[in-house]
Amino acid sequence: MSDFLTGLAFFLIIEGLIYALAPHVVVMMAKLLPSIPEQQLRLSGLIAMGIGVFLVWIIRF
Template sequence: MTWILLALGLVMIVEGLAYALAPSLIERMLEALRALPEAAIRQLGLLIVVSGLILVWLAWQLGGSFG
């Protein structure tokens, strides 16, 4: 449970920094996403999920247990 809270906290920090430091960039990214077809957005989402799983696995291998 601790590692879930850690992961959520890190996501919130990164997301918050993006909105705080580059709000116009976020707007441009959202406009670009609106122009993409739904299938491309879905593939991008799946790619991000797989990348996240790889990073979690790598962190687990390098650091041992999160608990």
Template structure:
């Protein structure tokens, strides 16, 4: 459970930094995402999930 809270906290820190340091970039990114077809966005999301799970697995194998 501690690992879950650590991961969630890190995600929130990174998200907060993006919004705090480059809010206009976030708006540009959202506009660019609207231009991508929904199926492609879904595929990008699934690929991100798979890569994230791979990173979590690697971290666990290394003793995290």
């Protein structure tokens, strides 16, 4: 449970940094999202998730 909470904390830190350091980039990306096909968004999310799982697996072993 401790690892999960640590991961969640790091996620919130990174998200906060993005909004604090580059809010204009976040707004610009939010405006672009409707023009990106749903299938491409889904594939990008699955790839990011896979990379994350792989990195956790590498770090833990």
